[in-house]
Amino acid sequence: MIDNEYYSEDVHGPHEYFELGDFTLEMGETLPGARLAYKTHGTLNGAKDNAILFPHMYSGTPKAMEIFVGEGRALDPGKYFIIFPGQFGNGFSSSPSNTAAPLDRGAFPKVMIGDDVRAQHRLVTEKFGISELQLVLGWSMGAEQTYESAVRYPDMVKRAAPFAGTAKTTPHDIVFVRLHEDAIKSDPAWNGGFYDEPHAVHMGLRRHAQVWSVMGATQELYKREAWRDAGYSSLEDFNRRFWEGWFVPMDPDNLLTMAWKWRHGDVSRHTDGDLAAALGRITAKTFVMPFSGDMFFPPADCAEEQKLIADSELRVIESLWGHFTMFCMTEQDRQAIDDNLRDLLAVGAEAPSPKAVDGAGRMPAAA
């Protein structure tokens, strides 16, 4: 077990844990005593038909999704029961940093998106007894999980909102993910994954952050110095406090577990490599929502997949923040995301009950 204050309740708030027992992974290895860390907001109603599942992106944890939840917002905890599952490798769910030998650190098994989604399905069905999800959504690796859920459990997923992500990882994305993996591995302190002190690998983590700084936001954002609006005083300040500030506290092997998983995301493995057949299984009303200047997931790549989903719409969100639009660094980005989610949740929805509308029984909004 790696000691890293980053993966603490002090930093990420409390989690609940769902025990998966000995969990056999898609690639064949078994993770003994596997656990899924999660958070929830709102209350599951008696009919158990107000649940939303919102898995998170690479390098994230459930906490990073809380910026989307609030009274009067699309994801209103007074109306919905919102589940944030942690993906394997995030430092709270089973991860290199929290798994005992012999599966610790560099020996942690390879995990697939399908493993996360099977674990989430067990949480949703076994723990909560839910058989219908009003919405599954997520961005980036969260979108991968969203697609996987919608393909794997079409009867369960009523609506799907994959933001800035793909159902099958594109070749360019594979090249990009390898680049940021190799940036970490280039640090001799990484030592094949067997370090004692994750922060000793800080040069690798900084180089990894540097790759993200080039690919993660638009050229236009840099030109307009739009990072100033987010509170940064110079390009160096943006680099240090935003990009390095986000990634450098993390565990290198945790990031590498998620990166490998990202790179291998592909719903067409359910259909012998036929992507159209896999996406053809989706019955959810789906809004495919790329970000205009995203260099990992260009709108054109997302549009190709959207055309293969029967009941779907392409909704491109314009922002200078590229792939990082989902950080809601501007009020406009937050609004655009909320507006689209509101539209999607309204599709096929019965009129909300007065009780939901007047907010009775609402949980406090997330900070």
Added chain:
Amino acid sequence: MIDNEYYSEDVHGPHEYFELGDFTLEMGETLPGARLAYKTHGTLNGAKDNAILFPHMYSGTPKAMEIFVGEGRALDPGKYFIIFPGQFGNGFSSSPSNTAAPLDRGAFPKVMIGDDVRAQHRLVTEKFGISELQLVLGWSMGAEQTYESAVRYPDMVKRAAPFAGTAKTTPHDIVFVRLHEDAIKSDPAWNGGFYDEPHAVHMGLRRHAQVWSVMGATQELYKREAWRDAGYSSLEDFNRRFWEGWFVPMDPDNLLTMAWKWRHGDVSRHTDGDLAAALGRITAKTFVMPFSGDMFFPPADCAEEQKLIADSELRVIESLWGHFTMFCMTEQDRQAIDDNLRDLLAVGAEAPSPKAVDGAGRMPAAA
């Protein structure tokens, strides 16, 4: 002096050398016995009014420009006298790899784009007695040199064709160039620039190539596997033989000299930081030619500069090859570049003399 078979006539063909003597650089240091390596095609006419200057890009040498020259092509050596100057740091002109101590290797001084352009101006005027250039063109760092020439010597430059480059390096480009510089420096064998064997730094050079593989071609090229049309058999083959094959034989400090120069390109240093004023000095008929999917120099960035040039047009060239369109990996790219150059050379040109048209006195076309 570094021994590297890459920088040989066997690989790059013969060069001529123009001796610059003790050349004081813009940043203040003096390069003793500085030299400019160059090649020419065609013959300078008696009026000395048929010259074209074609500086090269990062990591290139004059040889890389020869793919644009040929009988019946826009750059026809039967009509024009075409000069390919080598930029400082290219391994033939003064460079870390060919300069004697104490200015060798990691101690080689910082060179600016303006230094290249001043050296080229001396070559053109002192060696050849040319006072008017029909065209200055180049791509990427060649575009930087083109802009610098057109701003610095407006009376000399009649036409300008900056492809896939900017007059002032953008902040995103600065972040990108730093990333690929740091990829080289991350290799312990680089040793602050003081290695004896450049090929010992191959891991740094491979990481550098990896950065280029992510940013240098379009997402669409990877998705369509359009590298197959260029003769590569798999993604790994493309990675090894194209990206690594291009960069890994080179000298790390040579690349770093060019990268630093690229990052500091800015014609507005002539006008106290006023880019509009600097570009306002250009009198050349200018075609600004970005490539549609270029992640370093997006068309929008090039268009902003084009609007500041009086007699200019924006001509976006569509290709899957992104920044590397200029490698002419497809016949279509070669044709699009040629067609635009032909259009530009026709602007304001007198009817060519019958002698030029019937090809008399033509030099053999470049291979």
